[in-house]
Amino acid sequence: xxxxxxxxxxxxxxxMRIIAGGLYACHGAQKLFGVFGGQKQEAGLLLAAGIIEFVxxxxxxxxxxxxxxxxxxxxxxxxxxxxxxxxxAAWPIMNGGELAVVFCFVFLYIASVGSGILSIDALxxxxxxx
Numbered sequence: 001x002x003x004x005x006x007x008x009x010x011x012x013x014x015x016m017r018i019i020a021g022g023l024y025a026c027h028g029a030q031k032l033f034g035v036f037g038g039q040k041q042e043a044g045l046l047l048a049a050g051i052i053e054f055v056x057x058x059x060x061x062x063x064x065x066x067x068x069x070x071x072x073x074x075x076x077x078x079x080x081x082x083x084x085x086x087x088x089a090a091w092p093i094m095n096g097g098e099l100a101v102v103f104c105f106v107f108l109y110i111a112s113v114g115s116g117i118l119s120i121d122a123l124x125x126x127x128x129x130x
Contacts, residue, residue: 014063014118020106021061024073028054045083052076060110063119067111074107 005012030038031050041047056073060066077100085097092098115121 010117013113013116016106017063017066017110017116018061018118020103021057021059023057024103025054025057025061028052028057049076049080060107063115063121066115066119066121067113070107070110074104074111077104077107
C-alpha cells in the first residue's frame, strides 16, 4: 500500500493538515460563537481555549506558520486532556478524551513537518519541501 500511496504523500499530508485544522477551528467556533451545537464562552479557560482552537485551526488549515502553531495547539490539547479528561478515568476511551489525544498527536506531527504543500507558507517560500 505504501508503494502506491507513497507517491501521493505530500498531497495526503496537506489534506490531513487542512481537515484537522478545519475541524479544530470548528471546536473553537463552538466556544467563541456558540455555533455547531456549542455554548458561547464569555470568560475563563474555555474562552482562551476557543481562541487558540479557532485561530490556530485556521492557521494550520491554510498552512501559515503551521509548525509553530501546531506545537502550541498540541500543548493545548495535552493540557485539555489532563485537566478535563484524565481525572475522570485512566484511559481515553473511558474518559472521553480520545479526540484530545488524537488532536494532540496529529498536531505534534504537523509541528515536526511544517506546512508542506498547498499552504500559504509554500506560496511565500517558507515551507519545508517534503
